[in-house]
Amino acid sequence: MKLEALFEAAKMAHKKAYSPYSNFKVGAAILDDQDQVHIGCNVENAAYPIGCCAEQSAVSQMIVNGGTKIKDILVIGKKGQACPPCGACRQIIFEHGSKETKVHLETSAGKFVSKNIGDLLPDAFDHSHLDK
Numbered sequence: 570m571k572l573e574a575l576f577e578a579a580k581m582a583h584k585k586a587y588s589p590y591s592n593f594k595v596g597a598a599i600l601d602d603q604d605q606v607h608i609g610c611n612v613e614n615a616a617y618p619i620g621c622c623a624e625q626s627a628v629s630q631m632i633v634n635g636g637t638k639i640k641d642i643l644v645i646g647k648k649g650q651a652c653p654p655c656g657a658c659r660q661i662i663f664e665h666g667s668k669e670t671k672v673h674l675e676t677s678a679g680k681f682v683s684k685n686i687g688d689l690l691p692d693a694f695d696h697s698h699l700d701k
């Protein structure tokens with residue numbers, strides 16, 4: 570799948586964001602290892618801390634649709650540009666991907682750059698640390 574298609578999917582989700590408190594719309598699109606696309610948007614709440622990030626919504630969609638592994642993810646924020654996932658979402662992406670999961674970012678010049686989640690979250694805490 571072309572990156573443009575993932576970008577369009579994230580833009581669709583971005584339009585649906587429920588963010589009356591921050592006025593910051595976020596849309597995320599996941600391509601899973603079965604080449605299925607799953608999207609999500611941020612959903613805020615008057616009780617601020619229980620709001621949900623777009624990446625988290627997209628992961629929920631992937632899981633409920635029977636997807637298991639994130640191959641690529643693209644997140645859109647301000648001015649409809651790709652933006653980096655927050656720290657908590659990096660952890661969520663890591664859980665449902667692999668070290669090689671691609672996170673597609675955009676430079677200020679509008680150029681796409683793809684990074685591995687393993688590089689965006691070095692020395693990640695994962696299930697292996699729970700094993701005795």
Ligand SMILES: O=c1ccn([C@H]2C[C@H](O)[C@@H](CO)O2)c(=O)[nH]1
Nearest residue numbers: 591593595611622623654655658
């Ligand atoms: O990676 C991120 C970072 C922030 N947000 C949301 C949370 C909140 O609704 C708004 C402002 O932080 O953006 C996301 O959806 N994903």
